[in-house]
Amino acid sequence: MTSPENESHVGRRSLLTGVAGSLAVSAVLPGGIAQAAPAQARPAHADSTAPAAASGRYPSNRPVLEPYGRADPDADLWPRQDNSFILPLELRPRDKARGKVWMRDTYVNCFVVDGRPLYVATGTTRVPGLEAAGPWNDGIFVWVSRSLRGPWRLADTTRIRPGAEKGKVWSPEFVDENRRGRTVVAPWQEYWYDEEFGKRGQAWAPELHYFRGKWYMVACMGDHSRKVGSFMLVSEGGVEGPYRLIEGNHEKPFGDSFIGGPKFIEPGAYHHIDGSLYSEGDQAWLVLHNDLYAKFRPDMEDIVTTTNLPTFRQTRYSPEPYLEGAYVFKHGGKYYLLQAAWDRTSIDPYGSPRYAYDTAGDGRVQYQYDTVVAVSDSFEGPYSQRWTAGVAVGHNNFFVDSGGDLWGTFFLNPNFGHWSDPSRLADAAVPGVVRLEWTGPKGNRLYVRRPDGSRTVSG
Template structure:
């Protein structure tokens, strides 16, 4: 089917029960609508033959008139099978097109003895100096020989002429939650911690925490950055947001952050990876949710069944804060992603194939999990207002 005919494909009918997961293969990243990016390997990647990465993030910017694509995500230390209880920082890759070549950011001019492409790590704490904090005390490794402290889900943004990183210290860290890094140079850095994160992550304590995590240190996670014109907002797990101050050193709301107006499921499941993308004048709020096998032939986001796929669910609104529409399944197995528009105006999302449970944790598939994937998305036009993984014609 031609691009012109597919320009505004139809919405699929809403499931009878709100909270039902649509698991049709049309919504999966497939060979005909997606690809895995060939990121430049580091020495640690050579045995596997590719980069092991979760929470894949890809975006496109125009910097000094030049088109640049950036990629980052949660990676693991060489001696570990996952990204905890510690990892060793945030790596980044760039390319002139999605086709590559995808090369590690050249950081050798800043840290000649560190791994190429590493923008930030808790191990850089020795670079702290009066008036300039590279690693805050709550972000440093701890635990002695049992090194602990991992950084998750980084994003890279170019905003008002400056590069920023938004990321999260993970469950094994001294404090858990989201923070902002500001570059004092170019994309390679060097980066320092924003003033609002010198003592703690953004926002309040959550009040409860996952099993094994001290609730007295657990703040809201999965922070993302949404920019529009000269304004920027932090988007947080647990349905929260706040605008940044004009100097980008802290939030306007440092406590009691406002909440997005949404239509929750009943019951509302645990959601992660909140992200907002503006497209054609509308705001699309993305969450990651496990679709679960309810045991009766139905998959749902509000059931207590076995985890099957880690999906991207989306809702749409006329304004950033909402109110947002009912959510729909936008990508099966494409959870904890971001949406972005390429240099040709085409809409994409990332995916990584979650190896933690379900479909991609199966022994026959786990070797193909934790990848830097991108999938073409389609918009159903000004009447349908939905975004889906590009479906078959």
């Protein structure tokens, strides 16, 4: 549900030998991340941060790490049993052997529709028989619920496509639904084939937004697609669709093409990925990785500026590593810019572990896929120095539940680092949510909710 401030909607990838012991976190991780309790067990807003805010007590800001760019791997910032759970999403036939949905880029939000809270969940999923969501997947699924703790049901798409897999709201498979004046799948989004990969084309990182009484889906065609980049769909019905492609994406993704991505991407095919939508009042903006934005036209059929998009004013690292998953969230009158960054571990000259949002290099090992956040008084910036808001929760979004409490999503990246270890893969790629905390109007930081001992009087 979108408030005038979008703040929110009720009231958007192996650890070094010897480093693991220095963290002392093994005791707080899965089985540290729990499945959700039954829906009637307790309201989603139990243990709210509101009493602390009302009494003038807020969590303290964590110390600033020097030099700028150092990562904070502290156990307090991890999802744990006491602050997080895995959403009990309705299983599709493909999910039953695993017992939970395989998901990357988990997205969850809460909107008021017809006077009632409606929770939505989506993310990047894979097809049976593939270990990842590539070189192809079969589109975008949506789940809905009246409570964060469920029951979560697949969106009822059976009246739109009788006999098709329930909950699938868009796919390159739907190209036969194109009609004159109504494009569902553009030519650049269709499946294609080559000798190296066979079938190619996948949808990544979807986000679902309810804006001015309509449902919008922002997503990305991934690295194996004809063109790689972000696009937007609009529903002609309810949350279940049917969805069509907006006019501005009939020929290409948003923004300019540039050299990027893996070597197998054809020249001119790579555009900016991980698109997100930010709305405030009756206006909306596109947010692209890792620093671009553009205002949507009033009719929401394209962005106002289609080339040479403006950039957020950020306090960059030096050197600036690869960042992705940009998402803007407004809370307490401030704008928070979220981005996903790899914490790369190495050994410093004194033999101690070093954690930093570095560029790739010899001796630097991908450890955790974190969320880094910066704050600003305005949407465009300038944004403050970034801080580690959560360990292993990268490529996520922040949202507010129907009780006014803050949450973030996570999926625990199985591609590299800590969660790629075979002993942990069963706990990775999950639709997780974690409680957040705000450090108040003086601190102006958001973190994964830490133990209550971190609270101090701060205004």
